Amino acid sequence: MPDLLPEIQEIFRDIFDNDKLIITRESNASNVEDWDSLAHVNLVTAIEKKYKIKFGLGELQELKNVGDMIDLMKKKLAEK
Amino acid sequence: MKRRGLRRQLSAQEGLKEIRIAVLGGTTTNELVDLFELLLLNSGFRPTFYQSDYGRYYEDAVLEPEIISNFKPDIVYVHTCSLNIQKFPPISCTEGALPDFVEAEISRFREIWKSLEANAGCQIIQNNFEQPYSAVLGNLDTVSPGGASRFVAELNRKIAAEAAANPRLLMQDLNAIASRIGMNQWFDPERWFSYKVANSVEGSFAIATSLASMVAAIYGRSRKVLVLDLDNTVWGGVIGDDGADKILIGKETPVAEAYTAFQEYCLRLRDRGILLAVCSKNNEDVARSGFAHPDSVLKLEHFSAFKANWEPKHENILDMAKELNLGVDSFVFVDDNPAERAIVAAQIPGIAVPDVGSDVTRYASIVDAGRYFEPVSLGKEDLARAQLYGENAQRAQLQQQFANYGEYLDSLEMTAEVDTFNPTYMERIAQLTNKTNQFNLTTRRYTLAEIESTVSDGRHIGLYGKLSDRFGDNGLISIVLGRIDAADPSILHLDLWLMSCRVLKREMEIAMLDGISERARDKGIRTLIGYYLPTAKNGMVADHYEKLGFVLVSRDQQSNSTTWSLDVANYQPRSRHIRIMEKANA
Numbered sequence: 001m002p003d004l005l006p007e008i009q010e011i012f013r014d015i016f017d018n019d020k021l022i023i024t025r026e027s028n029a030s031n032v033e034d035w036d037s038l039a040h041v042n043l044v045t046a047i048e049k050k051y052k053i054k055f056g057l058g059e060l061q062e063l064k065n066v067g068d069m070i071d072l073m074k075k076k077l078a079e080k
Numbered sequence: 081m082k083r084r085g086l087r088r089q090l091s092a093q094e095g096l097k098e099i100r101i102a103v104l105g106g107t108t109t110n111e112l113v114d115l116f117e118l119l120l121l122n123s124g125f126r127p128t129f130y131q132s133d134y135g136r137y138y139e140d141a142v143l144e145p146e147i148i149s150n151f152k153p154d155i156v157y158v159h160t161c162s163l164n165i166q167k168f169p170p171i172s173c174t175e176g177a178l179p180d181f182v183e184a185e186i187s188r189f190r191e192i193w194k195s196l197e198a199n200a201g202c203q204i205i206q207n208n209f210e211q212p213y214s215a216v217l218g219n220l221d222t223v224s225p226g227g228a229s230r231f232v233a234e235l236n237r238k239i240a241a242e243a244a245a246n247p248r249l250l251m252q253d254l255n256a257i258a259s260r261i262g263m264n265q266w267f268d269p270e271r272w273f274s275y276k277v278a279n280s281v282e283g284s285f286a287i288a289t290s291l292a293s294m295v296a297a298i299y300g301r302s303r304k305v306l307v308l309d310l311d312n313t314v315w316g317g318v319i320g321d322d323g324a325d326k327i328l329i330g331k332e333t334p335v336a337e338a339y340t341a342f343q344e345y346c347l348r349l350r351d352r353g354i355l356l357a358v359c360s361k362n363n364e365d366v367a368r369s370g371f372a373h374p375d376s377v378l379k380l381e382h383f384s385a386f387k388a389n390w391e392p393k394h395e396n397i398l399d400m401a402k403e404l405n406l407g408v409d410s411f412v413f414v415d416d417n418p419a420e421r422a423i424v425a426a427q428i429p430g431i432a433v434p435d436v437g438s439d440v441t442r443y444a445s446i447v448d449a450g451r452y453f454e455p456v457s458l459g460k461e462d463l464a465r466a467q468l469y470g471e472n473a474q475r476a477q478l479q480q481q482f483a484n485y486g487e488y489l490d491s492l493e494m495t496a497e498v499d500t501f502n503p504t505y506m507e508r509i510a511q512l513t514n515k516t517n518q519f520n521l522t523t524r525r526y527t528l529a530e531i532e533s534t535v536s537d538g539r540h541i542g543l544y545g546k547l548s549d550r551f552g553d554n555g556l557i558s559i560v561l562g563r564i565d566a567a568d569p570s571i572l573h574l575d576l577w578l579m580s581c582r583v584l585k586r587e588m589e590i591a592m593l594d595g596i597s598e599r600a601r602d603k604g605i606r607t608l609i610g611y612y613l614p615t616a617k618n619g620m621v622a623d624h625y626e627k628l629g630f631v632l633v634s635r636d637q638q639s640n641s642t643t644w645s646l647d648v649a650n651y652q653p654r655s656r657h658i659r660i661m662e663k664a665n666a
Contacts, residue, residue, distance in 0.1 A: 014083065014084055037275070038110045041110070041275045042111070042114075056270065057269070
C-alpha cells in the first residue's frame with residue numbers, strides 16, 4: 001500500500017490554501033492552524049471522495065491525530 | 081478538487097458584478113456557499129455572503145431582522161429541508177384536520193418572507209421541501225392525510241402558490257433537484273448527525289448550480305440561444321454522404337426515436353422563448369433538405385439563424401451573434417464532435433459548451449442539467465421572443481427595397497406608447513435595466529424595489545416606451561429615468577437611458593426624447609443633463625446625446641465619460657416616423 005501521508009498532505013494544502021503546510025502523523029486540530037469544524041467537514045469529504053471510502057458515524061471521534069486517521073483509512077482500503 | 085486555487089483564479093477576473101447574498105439555513109450551509117461562490121465567480125459575479133448560524137433561519141429573519149437589513153443583501157436565500165419541518169401531522173390525521181397543520185407550518189415561512197420583504201426589500205429565494213427520508217406508510221404515505229410524503233406535497237403546493245403570487249419570492253425546486261439525484265444518494269445520515277449537513281456533496285453541488293442559474297436569471301443573464309450542429313446531433317447519420325432520405329429521424333427505429341425526442345426537446349425550448357440556430361459543416365442546400373424530411377420535428381422556420389458552410393464554426397457563431405444582436409455569452413453550443421466543441425469553447429470566451437458526449441439519448445438531460453436557460457418568470461415577452469426575432473428577419477428583407485431610410489421607417493407603420501412607469505411594467509423595467517448592455521448610457525442596474533421607489537419618492541420622472549409596427553409588437557423596449565436635482569428643481573439628471581437592440585435605428589430614441597422633454601417641461605424643468613459612462617459594451621451610444629442635439633458640458637480625461645445638456649424650455653417634438661399614442665392606459 002502506498003504511503004498515504006504525502007497524498008493527505010496535498011489534500012490539507014488545498015483545503016487550507018497553504019502550499020507550504022507540513023502534515024505529520026502527529027498533526028491534529030489543536031496544532032494545525034484553521035482546522036475548525038468547517039475545515040474538518042471539507043477534509044473528511046475530500047478524503048472520502050478521493051479514496052472512495054466512507055467513515056462511519058462515530059469512527060472519526062475516536063481518532064487523536066492524522067496518524068490514527070491514516071491507519072483507519074488503510075483498514076478501510078484493505079477491506080474494499 | 082482544487083477548490084481554493086480555482087477560487088483565487090476566478091476572483092482575479094475583471095468586470096465581475098458585485099452582489100450581496102444572505103443565506104439563512106436550517107442546516108450547515110458552508111459547503112453549499114463555498115460551491116455557490118465558485119459557480120457565481122464563474123458566471124461573472126463577485127458575491128459577498130452573510131450566513132446565519134446553523135438552524136437560525138427563522139430567528140435571523142423574524143426576530144433579529146436588523147442583522148439582515150444592515151448587511152444590505154441583494155438576494156436572501158432561505159435554505160431549509162424536510163428535516164426542518166417542525167410539526168408533521170400525526171398518522172391518525174384526518175382530511176379535515178390536515179389544512180391546519182399545513183397552515184401552521186406555512187405561516188412560519190410566511191412570517192419569514194414578510195419580515196425579509198419589509199426589512200431587506202430584496203429578492204427572496206425559498207426552496208421547497210425534498211421527499212421525507214422515510215415513508216412509514218409505504219405507498220399510502222402520499223395518499224393518507226397522516227403521511228409525511230403527503231404533508232410535504234401539500235407544503236410544496238402552498239410554497240409554489242405563494243411564489244406565483246409574489247414577484248419578490250422565487251421558489252427553488254429542491255424537491256426536483258433531490259429527486260433527480262435520487263434520495264438515497266442525496267441524504268447522508270452521517271453528515272447530518274455529525275455536521276448538520278443534510279445532503280451529500282453531490283447534492284450541495286446541484287443546489288449551488290441551480291442557485292447560480294437563478295441569480296443569473298434575476299440579473300437577466302440567462303442564456304438565450306441554442307446553437308445546434310446537424311449530423312449526429314439533431315439527426316443520425318451524415319446527410320451529405322447518406323442523403324436526406326437516409327438520415328435517422330422519426331419513429332421507425334430506436335435510434336431515430338432518440339433523435340426525434342431531442343428535436344422535441346429543442347422545440348419545447350423554442351416555445352418558451354429560446355432562439356434556435358444551426359451551425360453545421362455542410363453545403364447549405366443539403367443541410368436545409370434535412371428539415372424537409374417528413375419526420376423532422378424541427379422545421380426551417382424554427383431557426384432564427386442558419387449557418388451551413390465550411391468556415392470554422394466559431395467564426396459562424398460570431399457572425400450569428402452580430403446578426404441576432406446578442407452577446408455570445410448568451411449562447412449554448414451543442415455538437416456531438418468533441419473537436420468542434422473544443423475549438424468553439426477555446427475561441428469564444430463566454431459561450432457555454434456542455435460536454436454532451438456523442439450519445440443522443442443523453443443530450444437533453446445534459447443540456448437541462450446545465451440550467452443555462454433558467455427563467456425567473458414566464459412573461460408574454462418570453463413566449464413571443466422567437467417569433468419577434470423571426471419578424472426582425474422579415475424587416476431586414478423589407479429594408480432592402482427602399483433607397484431612402486426614412487421611407488423605410490414610414491413603411492413600418494410604427495406606433496409607440498410612451499408613458500410614465502406604472503405597476504404593470506415594473507418587473508419588465510427592472511429586468512431591462514439588468515440585461516441591457518449595449519444601448520445603455522450609464523449601465524446602472526436597478527432592483528425591482530429600487531425602480532418602485534423612483535415612483536413613490538416624487539423626485540423622479542421615469543418613462544417607458546413600447547413600440548409596435550406592421551410586423552408585430554416589440555414590447556417594452558426603452559426606458560429613460562430622470563432625477564430632479566435636489567438643489568435646483570429646474571434641472572433633470574438622466575440617470576438612465578437604455579433601449580433594447582432589437583429596435584435599433586428606428587428613431588425610438590427621438591420618441592423617448594420627446595416624451596421626457598415634454599414631461600420635464602410640464603414640471604418646470606429647463607435643462608436635461610445626460611451622462612455617458614463608457615463600458616466594454618456600450619460604445620454604440622458614445623455619440624447618443626450629440627446626435628440628439630445635446631451640448632457637451634465636460635469630458636473626464638481618465639474615464640472618457642461625458643456630460644451633456646439640453647435646454648427644453650422651448651422644446652418642440654421631433655418624432656417624424658413614429659406615431660405616439662398618449663397615455664395608452666389612462
